[in-house]
Amino acid sequence: MSDRPKFVEFREEGPREGFQIEKKVYPLADRVALVEALAETGLKYIQVASFVSPKHVPQMADSEQLFAAIRRRPGVHYAGLWLNEKGFERARRTPNVDLSAKLSLYASDAFAWKNNGCSAEEMRERQRRWMDLYAEAGLPIDNALVMAAFGCNYEGEIPPARVVELARWTDALCREYGQRLPRFFLADTMGWANPDSVRRLVGMVREALPEVRIGLHLHDTRGLGAANVLAALEMGVDLFDSSVAGLGGCPFASHGDATAAGNICTEDMVFLCHELGIETGIDLEALIECGRMAERIIGRKLSGHLIHSGSLAAYRRARPAKAAE
Amino acid sequence: MSDRPKFVEFREEGPREGFQIEKKVYPLADRVALVEALAETGLKYIQVASFVSPKHVPQMADSEQLFAAIRRRPGVHYAGLWLNEKGFERARRTPNVDLSAKLSLYASDAFAWKNNGCSAEEMRERQRRWMDLYAEAGLPIDNALVMAAFGCNYEGEIPPARVVELARWTDALCREYGQRLPRFFLADTMGWANPDSVRRLVGMVREALPEVRIGLHLHDTRGLGAANVLAALEMGVDLFDSSVAGLGGCPFASHGDATAAGNICTEDMVFLCHELGIETGIDLEALIECGRMAERIIGRKLSGHLIHSGSLAAYRRARPAKAAE
Numbered sequence: 001m002s003d004r005p006k007f008v009e010f011r012e013e014g015p016r017e018g019f020q021i022e023k024k025v026y027p028l029a030d031r032v033a034l035v036e037a038l039a040e041t042g043l044k045y046i047q048v049a050s051f052v053s054p055k056h057v058p059q060m061a062d063s064e065q066l067f068a069a070i071r072r073r074p075g076v077h078y079a080g081l082w083l084n085e086k087g088f089e090r091a092r093r094t095p096n097v098d099l100s101a102k103l104s105l106y107a108s109d110a111f112a113w114k115n116n117g118c119s120a121e122e123m124r125e126r127q128r129r130w131m132d133l134y135a136e137a138g139l140p141i142d143n144a145l146v147m148a149a150f151g152c153n154y155e156g157e158i159p160p161a162r163v164v165e166l167a168r169w170t171d172a173l174c175r176e177y178g179q180r181l182p183r184f185f186l187a188d189t190m191g192w193a194n195p196d197s198v199r200r201l202v203g204m205v206r207e208a209l210p211e212v213r214i215g216l217h218l219h220d221t222r223g224l225g226a227a228n229v230l231a232a233l234e235m236g237v238d239l240f241d242s243s244v245a246g247l248g249g250c251p252f253a254s255h256g257d258a259t260a261a262g263n264i265c266t267e268d269m270v271f272l273c274h275e276l277g278i279e280t281g282i283d284l285e286a287l288i289e290c291g292r293m294a295e296r297i298i299g300r301k302l303s304g305h306l307i308h309s310g311s312l313a314a315y316r317r318a319r320p321a322k323a324a325e
Numbered sequence: 326m327s328d329r330p331k332f333v334e335f336r337e338e339g340p341r342e343g344f345q346i347e348k349k350v351y352p353l354a355d356r357v358a359l360v361e362a363l364a365e366t367g368l369k370y371i372q373v374a375s376f377v378s379p380k381h382v383p384q385m386a387d388s389e390q391l392f393a394a395i396r397r398r399p400g401v402h403y404a405g406l407w408l409n410e411k412g413f414e415r416a417r418r419t420p421n422v423d424l425s426a427k428l429s430l431y432a433s434d435a436f437a438w439k440n441n442g443c444s445a446e447e448m449r450e451r452q453r454r455w456m457d458l459y460a461e462a463g464l465p466i467d468n469a470l471v472m473a474a475f476g477c478n479y480e481g482e483i484p485p486a487r488v489v490e491l492a493r494w495t496d497a498l499c500r501e502y503g504q505r506l507p508r509f510f511l512a513d514t515m516g517w518a519n520p521d522s523v524r525r526l527v528g529m530v531r532e533a534l535p536e537v538r539i540g541l542h543l544h545d546t547r548g549l550g551a552a553n554v555l556a557a558l559e560m561g562v563d564l565f566d567s568s569v570a571g572l573g574g575c576p577f578a579s580h581g582d583a584t585a586a587g588n589i590c591t592e593d594m595v596f597l598c599h600e601l602g603i604e605t606g607i608d609l610e611a612l613i614e615c616g617r618m619a620e621r622i623i624g625r626k627l628s629g630h631l632i633h634s635g636s637l638a639a640y641r642r643a644r645p646a647k648a649a650e
Contacts, residue, residue, distance in 0.1 A: 153640050191634060194600035195555055222637070223593035223630030224600070226552035230520055260634040268548035275519035275549070301626065305548030309516060309585040312547070315478050 005238035007279045010266055011045040011215075012038055014294060016060075016081055017263060018247025020050060022298065025059050030297045032069045037290045038244060039073040042282040043266075047079045051087035051094075067096040083116075088133065101134035103127045103144035103173075105166050110154035111147065111189070124169065131177050143183035144170045145217060149201065151192025158192075160201045164208045171209050183213045183239065188228070191221025191260075195231035202235045215239035218264045220246060220303065225264040226272060233278065242266040245291035246303035265304040267291050271311055284311055330563035332604045335591055336370040336540075337363055339619060341385075341406055342588060343572025345375060347623065350384050355622045357394045362615045363569060364398040367607040368591075372404045376412035376419075392421040408441075413458065426459035428452045428469035428498075430491050435479035436472065436514070449494065456502050468508035469495045470542060474526065476517025483517075485526045489533045496534050508538045508564065513553070516546025516585075520556035527560045540564035543589045545571060545628065550589040551597060558603065567591040570616035571628035590629040592616050596636060609636055 015035050019026055031049075038046050048070070054061035063080065070078060077098045082088045091097045105127070106112035106120035116123055127144075134141065148155075149163045167184050174181040186201060202214055216232050218225055218240065229240065246265035267287040270280050284306075291307035301308075340360050344351055356374075363371050373395070379386035388405065395403060402423045407413045416422045430452070431437035431445035441448055452469075459466065473480075474488050492509050499506040511526060527539055541557050543550055543565065554565065571590035592612040595605050609631075616632040626633075 151637070151640075156641055156643075192637060194597065196601055221630065221634045222596060223590060224551055224597055226549055227555040227597060230552040230555055261630050265548060271547060272519065272549055272552060276521055303628075305546065305586050309546045312476070312517060315476075316481055318481075 003236040004233050004276070005236055005278060007281070008233070008238045008240065008273050009045070010043065010270060010280060010282065011047070011079075011239070011241050012043045012244060012266055013047045013217075013241050013263060014038070014243035014245065014247040014266070016047040016049050018243055018245075018294065018298075020057060020059050021248055021262070022059060025061070026297060028062055028065055028069065031066055034244075034290065034293055034297060035066075035070055035078070036073075037286075037293055039076045039078075040283075041286040041290060042280070043287075044075060044281070045077045045079060047081060048097075050081035050083075051090040052081075052083055064090065064094045067094050070096050072096060085133065092137065099137070099139055100142035101130070101137075101139040102142055103130060103170060105144060105146040105170065106148060107146050107158045107163050107166060108148040108152035108155040111152045114154055115147070124166070127170070127173060131173060135177060141174055141177075141179050141181060143185055143215065144181060145185035145187050145215075147187045147189045148192075149186040150188045150197050151190065153190045160197075160204050163201060164204050167205050167209055167212070171212065181209070181212050183215050184209065185215040185217050185239075185241065187217035187241075188219055189217075191219045191224075193218060193228050194224055195227050198228050198231045199235055202232060202237060206235075213239060215241065217241035219248075220261040220264050223261070225261075226268065229264060229269050229272060233273070233276065240264070240269065242269055244287065244304070245294040245298075245307055247294055247298070261303045265291070265306075267306045268304055271306055285313060328561040329558050329601070330561055330603060332606070333558070333563045333565065333598050334370070335368065335595060335605060335607065336372070336404075336564070336566050337368045337569060337591055338372045338542075338566050338588060339363070339568035339570065339572040339591070341372040341374050343568055343570075343619065343623075345382060345384050346573055346587070347384060350386070351622060353387055353390055353394065356391055359569075359615065359618055359622060360391075360395055360403070361398075362611075362618055364401045364403075365608075366611040366615060367605070368612075369400060369606070370402045370404060372406060373422075375406035375408075376415040377406075377408055389415065389419045392419050395421050397421060410458065417462065424462070424464055425467035426455070426462075426464040427467055428455060428495060430469060430471040430495065431473060432471050432483045432488050432491060433473040433477035433480040436477045439479055440472070449491070452495070452498060456498060460502060466499055466502075466504055466506060468510055468540065469506060470510035470512050470540075472512045472514045473517075474511040475513045475522050476515065478515045485522075485529050488526060489529050492530050492534055492537070496537065506534070506537050508540050509534065510540040510542050510564075510566065512542035512566075513544055514542075516544045516549075518543060518553050519549055520552050523553050523556045524560055527557060527562060531560075538564060540566065542566035544573075545586040545589050548586070550586075551593065554589060554594050554597060558598070558601070565589065565594065567594055569612065569629070570619040570623075570632055572619060572623070586628045590616070590631075592631045593629055596631055610638060 049063035080091045109120040112120040243263035248262035374388035405416045434445040437445040568588035573587035
């Protein structure tokens with residue numbers, strides 16, 4: 001328990017990951033309102049939308065308009081996502097996009113083919129091209145993320161040593177370009193992680209790259225999200241991707257059941273941190289209201305808990321604990 | 326981690342707690358089928374129904390018929406619940422009810438009034454009468470349970486020392502009757518527990534009563550269920566109440582929102598144990614099918630995760646991990 005961080009950073013993915021996975025296209029005004037409300041909670045990093053093919057992902061066809069419509073709050077990073085050079089160019093041309101340079105890797109070859117149409121090896125080699133593009137744009141590397149780091153529905157268990165090797169490779173690549181890798185995200189894309197595998201992999205990556213900050217991108221697909229976050233906190237992890245109201249998820253995570261849970265839920269995990277005495281800089285009550293807004297926009301029950309139960313703050317205010325007993 | 330149990334027992338509460346909280350009365354045949362399916366999974370303790378006022382709880386008006394209709398599986402304990410002598414007498418007269426003597430206590434006076442119409446002190450004193458009744462019936466005490474052990478929506482934080490005092494009192498009562506208290510359940514009735522408070526309270530009760538087995542009755546009201554179970558496992562707790570598909574919950578747990586999550590979900594927590602290498606004696610795949618049956622019966626999306634995502638077994642069978650890497 002002594003390794004627990006004092007402060008944890010949550011990077012909000014709901015507006016992008018949540019609305020991208022939906023079949024329906026939601027009104028621009030609703031998504032703008034959600035992003036603006038999230039920015040008022042103390043969240044410092046919000047992934048707003050992706051710059052991907054409007055033919056394949058019509059939900060994100062209006063990303064330029066979405067970013068343009070946002071009234072910015074100072075100190076908040078409004079991130080976009082791109083998967084190819086065309087997308088990156090769109091992001092560069094779009095007002096209000098805070099560009100951050102990200103490298104993407106696959107721990108599963110089978111999933112790389114499924115999700116990206118190339119081998120994991122090919123994807124890795126493509127990162128050199130991204131290093132060049134980011135260097136040309138004057139963007140230092142913000143982070144690298146390895147997908148399916150814990151397991152893969154198409155390949156089974158992922159040996160942790162493979163992820164460590166990818167981490168070393170990425171760190172070496174950054175050094176070739178005169179940079180250091182600041183953050184390395186382990187993504188449990190398809191919901192395979194458990195508290196033991198989280199501890200093991202975080203421990204191994206940290207041992208290999210002690211100066212790199214480790215982040216976790218976890219999904220709550222099989223209900224272990226909160227337990228995995230707890231295990232990570234106790235390993236000192238202080239950086240998580242998450243989604244308001246538990247939006248999002250991976251279309252390949254479950255047995256084709258669209259009702260499977262998505263990303264770990266930001267407000268529920270902020271609550272976990274606060275209950276453990278860990279600060280987040282986030283106004284939990286305001287964030288719960290954002291989760292309720294997300295549920296109203298989506299129009300069906302979402303998997304977050306606090307949006308339905310409320311936090312404990314109101315009960316504590318109303319009836320403080322008796323001190324002497 | 327070294328304190329982790331090798332084997333964990335889950336006591337299934339879904340058939341009683343799940344259907345009792347619903348507004349609707351569900352067909353007897355559906356509930357019989359669910360109980361019988363649960364008994365085939367390896368679960369050894371199933372709370373089938375309660376013997377309470379049919380006027381106040383019409384959902385449980387047919388408890389006699391439900392028990393009578395069950396085809397029993399040897400080795401399974403089919404439990405009933407009663408709150409007063411009349412209910413106990415009904416249970417005694419009903420075929421297939423495996424009577425087990427249980428004591429009930431409140432850590433919150435305000436909640437005792439709300440839920441039971443008497444003070445916590447009065448409720449405690451009533452346990453003497455139950456000791457007499459159980460002694461007359463030749464039933465040794467199976468367990469005692471303390472409600473609102475971690476916190477209360479009507480009273481706020483519950484000082485752990487109060488719960489320890491109740492545990493000592495109950496143990497002393499059992500000794501008066503020449504018995505030992507075998508199991509003491511800490512119930513997080515309204516979803517206040519967090520991993521730290523679980524560790525603290527379990528540690529304090531164990532220190533006070535080292536020979537009593539500690540059980541946890543947890544709700545997932547605020548999304549910390551899996552994290553709380555993990556913390557408990559690492560304290561050596563090997564006994565949990567839970568509900569298939571996450572049925573159940575406390576009508577007083579949330580801000581009056583009926584969609585708040587219920588009890589911790591049996592199959593999700595069995596999955597957690599199995600992933601951590603802890604045995605449960607339960608066939609997870611069969612249990613997931615029970616959860617899906619529960620969801621079909623209830624007729625809306627339930628909060629369990631594995632019923633929507635599936636477990637990892639099929640993926641592992643299809644593509645075993647490469648051994649050498």
